[in-house]
Amino acid sequence: MESYWSQDILALVTTLKVALVSTLILLVIGTPLAWWLAKLQSRWRVLIEALIALPLVLPPTVLGFYLLIAFSPQHLPGQWWQSVTGQQLAFSFSAIVIGSVIYSLPFVVQPLQKAFEQLDHSLLDSGATLGAGPLDRFWHIILPLCKASFITAATLGFAHTVGEFGVVLMIGGNIPGETRVLSIALFDHVEAFDYARAHLLAFSLLIGSIAVLALVYLFNFSEQKQQGLSNQSRQMP
Amino acid sequence: MTVLNLGVRCQRRSFALNIDQQFDLTGIHGIFGHSGSGKSTLLRCISGLEKSGTGQIIWQNRTLLSTADKCFVAPEKRHIAHVFQRSCLFPHLTVQENLDFAIKRRVTNNIPIDEIIELTGLQPLLASKVTLLSGGEQQKVALARAILFEPELLLLDEPLSALDRQNKRQLLALIKRAHMHYKIPMLYVTHSIDELQQIATHMSVMENGQIKLTGAIHNVIHQLNNSAMIEQQTSLSLTIAPQEAKAGGLTPLLFHNTVADSVEQGNVITKDNVTVKDNVTVKDNVIGKDSVLDIDKGGEQDVNTKLYMLTSNIGEYALQHQALRCFIMASDISLCTQEPSNSSIVNQLRGNIIAIDINEHQALVTVSVNGHPFYASISAFSVNTLDLAIGQIVFIQFKASAIQTLLK
Structure with missing residues (x-):
């Protein structure tokens, strides 16, 4: 009984680890990607946007299947990984992180890209003529102005990774402490007809998701309210 | 530089x-x-x-x-x-x-x-x-x-x-x-x-x-x-006349002759071809650049070198620096071939016409006062009626309120 509990706790820890690492990677990759797309004026933009949005419509198992093949030691990405790290990529923690990053990419890139497109670029011009270089402008103008979108992007990326099932099932297997995440644990409980445990896990995931989303919406709402107020007073004579 | x-x-x-x-x-x-x-x-x-x-x-x-x-x-x-x-x-x-x-x-x-x-x-x-x-x-x-x-x-x-x-x-x-x-x-x-x-x-x-x-x-x-x-206008740099007392809400100003040189390029200021009307009292019989400028140089406060402006139009900044930039719309300046008397219009300057540009019914007349150009927009009809010609001595007049400034 006790080990049952600790198994679920372990799955929770693994899930949080995967989600946290994925979110960090997503922000690091997604920010420049979103910036580049927001400024891109080539007709290739539509194609790249469609590629990034693909995980939104593609069945996760399809993505997982192709990733599994790519990660296997018989194929180039898997081979390359093995020669660099000395470990097999498929069925590893790294594999589900990579899978999660690809799968959650649109959830991070899309809100950021939208924010960057709406950003008043004359503010960046203004900053540049006041001596602020590109990084300086990012930290002190872009980041604070797009704070809400960054929080939305990070939360969506995190939550989506936590809820991820199909891809992880295909490429992660079910190794406790390595690739056994909450959604897989839940599936196991259901398969074993252990509905009590399944209920507990499902319910905690549900509550957790609602709490996270509520926090994000609350934050965005208060930001909007603040901006709305200032807009109103600006219009006053 | x-x-x-x-x-x-x-x-x-x-x-x-x-x-x-x-x-x-x-x-x-x-x-x-x-x-x-x-x-x-x-x-x-x-x-x-x-x-x-x-x-x-x-x-x-x-x-x-x-x-x-x-x-x-x-x-x-x-x-x-x-x-x-x-x-x-x-x-x-x-x-x-x-x-x-x-x-x-x-x-x-x-x-x-x-x-x-x-x-x-x-x-x-x-x-x-x-x-x-x-x-x-x-x-x-x-x-x-x-x-x-x-x-x-x-x-x-x-x-x-x-x-x-x-x-x-x-x-x-x-x-x-x-x-x-x-x-x-x-x-x-x-x-x-x-x-x-x-x-x-x-x-x-x-x-x-x-x-x-x-x-x-x-x-x-x-x-x-x-x-x-742009709207046709005369652009001036003015100095508030020092020892002058301000009376009746007007402030006397002196204008700088900063642009005289370039303005007179290509424009002939005639010395000979001048018709002096009988009833116009002029100091010298020979009117021209030299004689007019002499009055200025001699430091003699000739009535003609002074302008009057509404004191209320002069801002704090101008008072501090005793100097201001002003403009007079060409439509606010009128011409007279005789020295006007008994007029409520306080600014009356004597000068000679150095250019007349007629554009359909409207004419822009350039009058040199002490070498400084003033621009008057009058009707072509008036040019004909007054029989205006280059070199002619005229009096330009404009109200004190016509001298405008933006800086306060």
């Missing part, structure tokens, strides 16, 4: 910027032109925000752009501040934090922060969010922020066009003060000739991406009188 050397090309959809010009930025240099003439693009090339510009830009012996040498200095390394029509304040920061943004990044440290805050009157607003400020206040913060950056050159791109008259006046005075106090070279772009007339010492006129005309402010304005670009 503070020199900006430009040889810039930049292709745009509606025009091609093509400028080869040396700007003397000892005073404020104005760039005048209608929207779409390329003024803003030119400024963006100078500050480096426009990256598609080619050619070369040399500011005070420092090369900022040289396409031939593949040299492009990034805008953040140029130390050229740029104030835009919209204030472009950082909305996530307070007024104080906006100013701090510039202060943290400045390279020199000569302009005292408190002094600028006092000059701009921003003290009570320092803690406010910039989004809560009025348009005038926002622009004031933008100007203060740019000055506190201590730029080597300040580019002002239509900084006042979104403001009402009251705010315009305040900010113009502020810009002029900042220029006088801190000697920041300024390039001021606008489509409003009034603003330039008040603060610029030199100006250039832009059209279709090219500079059509450049020179001393009054000269260029007077040359524009014959284009359709």
Whole structure:
């Protein structure tokens, strides 16, 4: 009984680890990607946007299947990984992180890209003529102005990774402490007809998701309210 | 001399910027032109925000752009501040934090922060969010922020066009003060000739991406009188007459003869061909440049050299400096072939006609008073009726209220 509990706790820890690492990677990759797309004026933009949005419509198992093949030691990405790290990529923690990053990419890139497109670029011009270089402008103008979108992007990326099932099932297997995440644990409980445990896990995931989303919406709402107020007073004579 | 050397090309959809010009930025240099003439693009090339510009830009012996040498200095390394029509304040920061943004990044440290805050009157607003400020206040913060950056050159791109008259006046005075106090070279772009007339010492006129005309402010304005670009006017630098008592709400002013030389180029001021009407009392029988100027040089306070202006129209700034820029609309000046008497019109100056430009039913008559040109717009009908001719002695007259100024 006790080990049952600790198994679920372990799955929770693994899930949080995967989600946290994925979110960090997503922000690091997604920010420049979103910036580049927001400024891109080539007709290739539509194609790249469609590629990034693909995980939104593609069945996760399809993505997982192709990733599994790519990660296997018989194929180039898997081979390359093995020669660099000395470990097999498929069925590893790294594999589900990579899978999660690809799968959650649109959830991070899309809100950021939208924010960057709406950003008043004359503010960046203004900053540049006041001596602020590109990084300086990012930290002190872009980041604070797009704070809400960054929080939305990070939360969506995190939550989506936590809820991820199909891809992880295909490429992660079910190794406790390595690739056994909450959604897989839940599936196991259901398969074993252990509905009590399944209920507990499902319910905690549900509550957790609602709490996270509520926090994000609350934050965005208060930001909007603040901006709305200032807009109103600006219009006053 | 503070020199900006430009040889810039930049292709745009509606025009091609093509400028080869040396700007003397000892005073404020104005760039005048209608929207779409390329003024803003030119400024963006100078500050480096426009990256598609080619050619070369040399500011005070420092090369900022040289396409031939593949040299492009990034805008953040140029130390050229740029104030835009919209204030472009950082909305996530307070007024104080906006100013701090510039202060943290400045390279020199000569302009005292408190002094600028006092000059701009921003003290009570320092803690406010910039989004809560009025348009005038926002622009004031933008100007203060740019000055506190201590730029080597300040580019002002239509900084006042979104403001009402009251705010315009305040900010113009502020810009002029900042220029006088801190000697920041300024390039001021606008489509409003009034603003330039008040603060610029030199100006250039832009059209279709090219500079059509450049020179001393009054000269260029007077040359524009014959284009359709501005309202016809006389542009003057005036000094408040020192020992004179102000009476009845009027202030006597003396005008400088700063533009005399260039105006008289190509225009013959006749000495011989002068018809002196019988009932006109003139000191000398020979009227011409020399004799009129003699009166001035002799220090004799001839009635003709003085102008009267409504004291209420003279601002605090002008009183402080005892000098002001004024303009008189050509439609406010009338001509008389005889010395007018018993008139309520206080300004009556004797001069001679140096040019008459007739455009359909309207005529622009240039009258030289002590070598200074005055422009009167009268009907072609009057030109005929009065039988006006070049070289003729006339009296121009205008009300005290016709002398206008923007700076208060």
